Amino acid sequence: MKKLLFTAFVLISAGLGVAFSQVGLVKGTVLDKDSRAGLPGVTVGLAGSNQLSYTDAAGNFELKNIPVGEQTIEVVLYGYTDLTMTITVVEGENNLGELAFAKNLNAEALSSINSDFTIGGDELDSESSSQNVSGMLQSSSDVFTNIAGFTFSSARFRVRGYDSDNSTLYMNGITVNDPESGWGSWSQWGGLNDVTRNKETRNGLEASRFSFGNIGGITNINTRPSAQRKGFKASYARSNRSYTDRVIATYSSGAMENGWAYTVSGSRRYAKEGYTEGTSYDAWAYFGAIEKKFNDKHTVALTVFGAPVKRGMAGGSTQEAYDLVGSNFYNPNWGWQDGEKRNSRIRNTNEPMAIFNHFWKISDKTKLTSSVGYSFGRNGSTALNWYDAPDPRPDYYRYLPSYNVDAGGYNDIVSSFQNDQSVNQVNWDRLYNVNYNNIDTILNANGLGGTETGRRSKYIIEERRDDQTQLTANSIFNTEINNHLVLSGGIELMRYNAKHFKTVVDLMGGDYFVDVDQFAERDFKGDVNAAQNDISIPNHIVKEGDTYGYNYESSVNTIKAWSLAEFSYSNFDYYLAGNYTFTEFWRTGNVANGRFPNSSKGDSKKQQFNDFGFKAGATYKLTGRHYFDANVAYMTRAPFIRNSYSSPRVNNKVVDNLKSETVYSGDLSYNLRTPFVKARLTGYYTQFVDQTELKSFYHDTYRTFVNYAMTGIDKRNMGLEFGTEIKLSPTFTATVAAAAGSYQYTSRPKVTISKDNSDEFLAVDKTVYVKNFFDAGTPQTAASIGLKYSSPKYWFVGFNANYFGQSYLDFNPERRTSEAVTGVEDVDLYNKIVNQESIPDAFTLDIYGGASWKFKRNYLNLSFNISNVLDKQDMVTGGYEQMRFDYATKNVDKYPSKYFYGYGRTFFVMVSYRF
Numbered sequence: 001m002k003k004l005l006f007t008a009f010v011l012i013s014a015g016l017g018v019a020f021s022q023v024g025l026v027k028g029t030v031l032d033k034d035s036r037a038g039l040p041g042v043t044v045g046l047a048g049s050n051q052l053s054y055t056d057a058a059g060n061f062e063l064k065n066i067p068v069g070e071q072t073i074e075v076v077l078y079g080y081t082d083l084t085m086t087i088t089v090v091e092g093e094n095n096l097g098e099l100a101f102a103k104n105l106n107a108e109a110l111s112s113i114n115s116d117f118t119i120g121g122d123e124l125d126s127e128s129s130s131q132n133v134s135g136m137l138q139s140s141s142d143v144f145t146n147i148a149g150f151t152f153s154s155a156r157f158r159v160r161g162y163d164s165d166n167s168t169l170y171m172n173g174i175t176v177n178d179p180e181s182g183w184g185s186w187s188q189w190g191g192l193n194d195v196t197r198n199k200e201t202r203n204g205l206e207a208s209r210f211s212f213g214n215i216g217g218i219t220n221i222n223t224r225p226s227a228q229r230k231g232f233k234a235s236y237a238r239s240n241r242s243y244t245d246r247v248i249a250t251y252s253s254g255a256m257e258n259g260w261a262y263t264v265s266g267s268r269r270y271a272k273e274g275y276t277e278g279t280s281y282d283a284w285a286y287f288g289a290i291e292k293k294f295n296d297k298h299t300v301a302l303t304v305f306g307a308p309v310k311r312g313m314a315g316g317s318t319q320e321a322y323d324l325v326g327s328n329f330y331n332p333n334w335g336w337q338d339g340e341k342r343n344s345r346i347r348n349t350n351e352p353m354a355i356f357n358h359f360w361k362i363s364d365k366t367k368l369t370s371s372v373g374y375s376f377g378r379n380g381s382t383a384l385n386w387y388d389a390p391d392p393r394p395d396y397y398r399y400l401p402s403y404n405v406d407a408g409g410y411n412d413i414v415s416s417f418q419n420d421q422s423v424n425q426v427n428w429d430r431l432y433n434v435n436y437n438n439i440d441t442i443l444n445a446n447g448l449g450g451t452e453t454g455r456r457s458k459y460i461i462e463e464r465r466d467d468q469t470q471l472t473a474n475s476i477f478n479t480e481i482n483n484h485l486v487l488s489g490g491i492e493l494m495r496y497n498a499k500h501f502k503t504v505v506d507l508m509g510g511d512y513f514v515d516v517d518q519f520a521e522r523d524f525k526g527d528v529n530a531a532q533n534d535i536s537i538p539n540h541i542v543k544e545g546d547t548y549g550y551n552y553e554s555s556v557n558t559i560k561a562w563s564l565a566e567f568s569y570s571n572f573d574y575y576l577a578g579n580y581t582f583t584e585f586w587r588t589g590n591v592a593n594g595r596f597p598n599s600s601k602g603d604s605k606k607q608q609f610n611d612f613g614f615k616a617g618a619t620y621k622l623t624g625r626h627y628f629d630a631n632v633a634y635m636t637r638a639p640f641i642r643n644s645y646s647s648p649r650v651n652n653k654v655v656d657n658l659k660s661e662t663v664y665s666g667d668l669s670y671n672l673r674t675p676f677v678k679a680r681l682t683g684y685y686t687q688f689v690d691q692t693e694l695k696s697f698y699h700d701t702y703r704t705f706v707n708y709a710m711t712g713i714d715k716r717n718m719g720l721e722f723g724t725e726i727k728l729s730p731t732f733t734a735t736v737a738a739a740a741g742s743y744q745y746t747s748r749p750k751v752t753i754s755k756d757n758s759d760e761f762l763a764v765d766k767t768v769y770v771k772n773f774f775d776a777g778t779p780q781t782a783a784s785i786g787l788k789y790s791s792p793k794y795w796f797v798g799f800n801a802n803y804f805g806q807s808y809l810d811f812n813p814e815r816r817t818s819e820a821v822t823g824v825e826d827v828d829l830y831n832k833i834v835n836q837e838s839i840p841d842a843f844t845l846d847i848y849g850g851a852s853w854k855f856k857r858n859y860l861n862l863s864f865n866i867s868n869v870l871d872k873q874d875m876v877t878g879g880y881e882q883m884r885f886d887y888a889t890k891n892v893d894k895y896p897s898k899y900f901y902g903y904g905r906t907f908f909v910m911v912s913y914r915f
Helices: 002-019 107-113 143-151 153-156 319-325 412-420 428-436 517-525 826-834
Strands: 023-034 043-046 053-056 060-067 067-076 082-088 090-100 170-172 199-202 218-221 231-238 245-252 260-271 283-291 298-306 308-311 334-337 341-342 346-350 355-364 366-376 378-386 439-441 453-454 457-481 485-506 548-569 572-589 607-621 626-635 661-673 677-699 704-725 733-743 750-755 761-767 781-790 795-805 842-855 857-867 875-879 896-899 905-914
Touching: 023 067, 023 082, 023 319, 043 060, 060 067, 067 090, 143 153, 143 334, 143 677, 143 704, 143 733, 143 781, 153 781, 153 795, 153 842, 319 412, 319 896, 334 428, 428 457, 457 548, 517 704, 572 905
Parallel strands: 023 090, 170 218
Antiparallel strands: 023 060, 043 053, 043 067, 067 082, 199 218, 231 245, 231 905, 245 260, 260 283, 283 298, 283 308, 298 355, 308 346, 334 341, 346 378, 355 366, 366 457, 378 457, 439 453, 457 485, 485 548, 548 572, 572 607, 607 626, 626 661, 661 677, 677 704, 704 733, 704 750, 733 781, 750 761, 781 795, 795 842, 842 857, 857 905, 875 896
């Protein structure tokens, strides 16, 4: 069978080669229309193909092996008006001569409007696993992708319903997705907008010459100094979103005659309080890159950047709490202390990265690009913790009026939560007083036989740390075999380690905290070792800055290899690609836990996976302006380490039935490219098989923390997406985008429930009835209509009207088991327990505008954006059912769902100056 397929492939390729053998060379020089200087780093591409070229320092480009006949060439550079032209290619050389590229004085102002608009999942104190992809990363020349990345981001829209682990992100050829979760780590360069605008994006399964790709597409951000626009730029922005003030300054030398080029950039984003109460923001960013071209064959570059951020997070809450305080932007994470707002949930990250690149032009037809990247740093998030004391969170369900409806003084409880911020916000004074008055003596402190007497903190602020170190190296090889065949391939090696631990940040008026597990003290009375989080230091006395609770490491090693063969003919292109990935990971415990003395410290058994992927695609060019794309893929992927250990904080036990997931995917597109209309219509289908998901939470029935490991999760994502941009006149441009999807579970997963503090299994292979449930955290239907007016006098204004529908909350799987509905005879109650909660549809209106002025060779830009002009404050953007269920009374409302709301009316205004 394999020989038959191979023979057929060779014959088809040979036949196509005979039938379509004529090709031409398209070359030219891209110049700045005003200065007549050559423009480096301009993207010149053949519409409907993977054939791209970038202009050199003098603005020259070549597109080789272009099929003869009518073809559409696209020329793109940030800050200039896109150039689309249809040419007739003849066999041999086609010299387009000098292409005068006109500056788009409004382009920079327009792009800055949405530069920091996306609300990422890491800005919210959320239990949801959903992560949306930053609009900064999704931007490309594709109309739908641009609108989805920017305009739809306010609703946390995910393209095709994919989490960001299904999209691969590169910085200068180095993968920057988190190896533990697969999520794109775009926040590593937040604030470096000026130097991260040059990017190559492939949507969906499209072929790429720098990576095998992913089902959600791939993006490579190119920060080479020689590709940056020469000059100095400074900008200031004012907003009422996550931050209130932003300053950025950037200088790039451009490619100099001695072969050197360099770029430096820095920024600060700041807010004493963002849109949501109690959310401070303090972010810095720095960037430096230097490049040296030794000769026509060898060029090297070194890039260093970082973006330290410290910010207060917003927390979701129940609708009851929102209604009582009279605002859907209530944030339970903060409270007053000494006349200042203090947030208990502070995220503090600083993960700098260095990348070295070597570009080797072996010949006119062959090149090798090699890269090494190293990143390290801290990733921490603070939270309240407590011992032998009431829950300090103000919206804890026992404190809400609904829980106390039958208690005395109900009206007083309602009034207090409505009007008293010492009740509806964190009561820092009370927590400090509790600690101050709790005098205690600890016997055998630190296992040394002595005692520790003083104020024992019942409440503390802890920081949960995930400090990562990653070393990545790869090489990418590209060669043109002949006029019709281009081969690409690469290999990547990655070594990753993360240290997971907790530290005491604030004893809150106390003298010490004891590192013991209060649930183990209750469950294992009389066992002096079971409660110890570190059995080597019994009754460990911890103070501010000390590590406690858990301390372990995650290590991941991967080897990836991929290859791509692209065949190009007059009316038909196709490609074949394959990849192999070896994944190895393990857990290393740095302390021996008292509940698991023999399985918590040291290295666990190494888990190893061998995975493969295959994909193929074809493009049929009806004309140079109309073409059809089709792609199919099959791949397997190792489980992420974060979902692979049932209780990684305390032991080495691996989730049962751990296996690689399988992905089947395909899409079919129609594309239109003309100087006046750009459009794409795509249908897609993806099937995920054998996913694994791990949740940990407090179980009220078992009265302890449990680990909830679901295996055998199958999902199906399918739908349509459409985007078009139409130049109605030289001044008016209309855009339309629409997405209609269905993202559903297609299996009944099995769940194994284990106690966090013992080897006891509470359930094994219990069925979770979620087949046909919808994936949560994103609208499955979205649409936008926009109109923009661009004046010949360099000012513009526009609007977007947006619709979002079919969104669902993240569900509690415990409510979808047979035990949850045992004895329930009332049909309405049964449906209330098992049905998935939907989110109301929403409509928003955005307006934007700007103007530009030219002073000789200097440029001044002013831009603004007003999002959610109608100030709609009831748009739910996500949420989750609490991981608790009242088995005794089957009362669904006892633990109500928590919601996140999108911002009301917000603005962003920026002024920039370039010279």
